[in-house]
Amino acid sequence: MTETQDEMSCKELVELVTDYVEGALSASDRDRFESHVSECPPCEEYLEQMKLTLRLTGELAEDAIDPMARDRLLAAFRDWKTG
Amino acid sequence: MSALAPEDAELLGRLRGGEEEAFATLVDRYQTALIRVATKYVRDPVAAADVAQETWIGFIDSLDRFEGRCSLQTWLFRILFNKAQSRVQRDRRIVPFSTLVSDETSASFSAVDPTRFTTGGDAAADGHWLSAPPSWKTDPSEILEQKDAVELVERAIGELPEAQGTVMILRDVEGWSSEEVCNALEITPTNQRVLLHRARTRVRRALSERYGDGT
Numbered sequence: 001m002t003e004t005q006d007e008m009s010c011k012e013l014v015e016l017v018t019d020y021v022e023g024a025l026s027a028s029d030r031d032r033f034e035s036h037v038s039e040c041p042p043c044e045e046y047l048e049q050m051k052l053t054l055r056l057t058g059e060l061a062e063d064a065i066d067p068m069a070r071d072r073l074l075a076a077f078r079d080w081k082t083g
Numbered sequence: 084m085s086a087l088a089p090e091d092a093e094l095l096g097r098l099r100g101g102e103e104e105a106f107a108t109l110v111d112r113y114q115t116a117l118i119r120v121a122t123k124y125v126r127d128p129v130a131a132a133d134v135a136q137e138t139w140i141g142f143i144d145s146l147d148r149f150e151g152r153c154s155l156q157t158w159l160f161r162i163l164f165n166k167a168q169s170r171v172q173r174d175r176r177i178v179p180f181s182t183l184v185s186d187e188t189s190a191s192f193s194a195v196d197p198t199r200f201t202t203g204g205d206a207a208a209d210g211h212w213l214s215a216p217p218s219w220k221t222d223p224s225e226i227l228e229q230k231d232a233v234e235l236v237e238r239a240i241g242e243l244p245e246a247q248g249t250v251m252i253l254r255d256v257e258g259w260s261s262e263e264v265c266n267a268l269e270i271t272p273t274n275q276r277v278l279l280h281r282a283r284t285r286v287r288r289a290l291s292e293r294y295g296d297g298t
Binding site: 007009011012015018024042043045046049050052054056058061063073076077080081 | 140
């Protein structure tokens, strides 16, 4: 059992940032996390940078599919159907 | 016993009926994710495209014997991991995914260099920033607009260890839920989060090397 009433340190916070974003912290740890962030500008910024990282990562999804590869796959599916 | 969600059951029926449009929908939905994940294992983009191709052929061939014990998505990605592993097997030793996961989750890890924090033996004062990392030089809204920021993220993900990269691709690029990732990779929710944390932290750090002081 951790002593959940202790104040969270910056060092601890940077390791819990994913659990926080994922909603995986206990209610008491989430409170400790949020009260730390509200009083610590560098940690607040660290959290914002992490969120920015995730938004940038989401931008990668737009890659186009190679049309020739797609045609080959559809042909393979047709062969399977008729074969 | 089948545990297929209704939409998967319907899709499977259409696939088995030879409906090309149903197959095309799946290809459009998953092809980029397959290639991206395959690239984590085979490294070379041409080989990754081959692995994706082999995965689809394997998927088509298994349609008639698929028993519906997992979702079609999970099934497809399990085929991918098998194909990627047999491809890798030809050139180097085989590392089962479970070994990658245990290696990558048990290695020591600090999100931030520990020397950036205070240590003096006073529990109440320890673990705070010795000096605050400087703000990033560029405004977030501007970073989001920069093509090379996205490219930097892409390179950073490319450099991640396999299991971490796979989890981050599926969660943050493809938008899968943690449950979907756990099912497809057969890993626990805790390991999924540890891998994701390490991956995201490394990618954030790559951005910090560019826009901040590398913290």
